[in-house]
Amino acid sequence: MPLDTLNVDPEVFFRVERSGQPLVVYECKLEGGPCGMFVEGTTTTVSAHLRGHGITGPDGASTNCPWAGCSKTLKRGGMTRHILTHLGVKVRCSMCGVVKCRLDLLRAHIRSSESCRLACVDTVHRPEGRFLVPTGWTAAHQV
Template structure:
């Protein structure tokens, strides 16, 4: 079950997860400072499946504000194709991949196929892919795959995500003891 964290939602309606600590710089403009909200509220604004996967892996994640126009949900979305696709479905963007749709991310209004929408939104987020062998950066992991397959040196390389500039790092609870909020 998925419940967006809206202004009208009560704490009991939202999923409960242990507090997730975030480490911010002195110039932090993170959501919790903008809204004067405590850090332990932020996990309620991240898709529960994303939080669960993060807790299972023990690794931090980078999440981004949802900027779909017309239906603001107040949630954060992980910068991966699968996470963005799942988030779009929660916004009711469903149907065959060949169907035409319009991107409304931050006022974009580009017309494209539904199957391309998640990859397109990753460009809005500034998420890129880097070759683990030579460090070359491409706009998407599928474009980087062409490089890996055509390069003799990089044929064993993998795509590493390069986070976009508007990302927020969230840490699993296992990191909480050593990573307090720094100002």
């Protein structure tokens, strides 16, 4: 079976290689022509990717979402979190299983719920996510 080639930021590639662990990435669908890149579903990498597309400016400035098919107007400061909703990345409480669309909302849940105080955050990936695996990695490497 042929392996797919995923175009990712070199920093993401090297981090996967150093860690020896696979990572889930998502196809960029920002308007203006697809860039062909796959981006990790974190605020840091999405924010950097937006800057690479020239999407910058003051956090309070209103702007239209550049994601293909989205017509929402929002503040520039919330763009990264909004793009994460397009990627479909969600987080889940390891204690009770509640799923939230944003990390800050899940952290508030964990702080406010006595039974979830010791919970960890699990990431819930969408089926469109693709695995970026380190060189030489096989399923036998999973623990």
